[in-house]
Amino acid sequence: MNSKTKSLKTIITAVIFALMIIATGVLLASCKTPDKSTYKFVGQGDQTANVGEEIVLNNSLQTDKVGKNGYNKVLIVFEVNDKENLTIIAVGDNGQEYDITDLGTWGGEGFALPAEYNVSTEVRVTASQAGVYTFVTRLVDVENNNAVIAEATSVLTVTEVEA
Numbered sequence: 001m002n003s004k005t006k007s008l009k010t011i012i013t014a015v016i017f018a019l020m021i022i023a024t025g026v027l028l029a030s031c032k033t034p035d036k037s038t039y040k041f042v043g044q045g046d047q048t049a050n051v052g053e054e055i056v057l058n059n060s061l062q063t064d065k066v067g068k069n070g071y072n073k074v075l076i077v078f079e080v081n082d083k084e085n086l087t088i089i090a091v092g093d094n095g096q097e098y099d100i101t102d103l104g105t106w107g108g109e110g111f112a113l114p115a116e117y118n119v120s121t122e123v124r125v126t127a128s129q130a131g132v133y134t135f136v137t138r139l140v141d142v143e144n145n146n147a148v149i150a151e152a153t154s155v156l157t158v159t160e161v162e163a
Helices: 003-030
Strands: 038-042 047-050 056-064 069-082 088-089 096-099 106-115 119-126 133-142 147-157
Touching: 038 133, 038 147, 047 056, 056 147, 119 147
Parallel strands: 047 147
Antiparallel strands: 038 056, 056 119, 069 106, 069 133, 088 096, 088 119, 133 147
């Protein structure tokens, strides 16, 4: 092998090695921990009940992917298509019951959400009329114009009790 061939082989090897280093850096950068955690609502999904029957839902807010940070101030906001015929009671960590039918939020003025989080809240729902009730629950970032962090939708189908 002459010196030109050796030089060319050395250059090609160096270029391939440099490309491998760059590719490894790109892969490592794409695998790094994100700045903010992501979260999800985990519940029992769609439910059925009879008029006047109380159903108990255990809804959880959990970290989906752990980031470096959580959020300083969040709220849980919920909407239902027909709250006139519903009673919605949430049970706090201390066992205290809160009628949240008209409140529309959970978390007071907002609460700190750590990067790793997994808390369940018991929610009791009773309907006074048959119908289909759609619940939308959102986790919002109060400090960022209530930007939605996570969202879940569930449906409660309530039927008349047959006599």
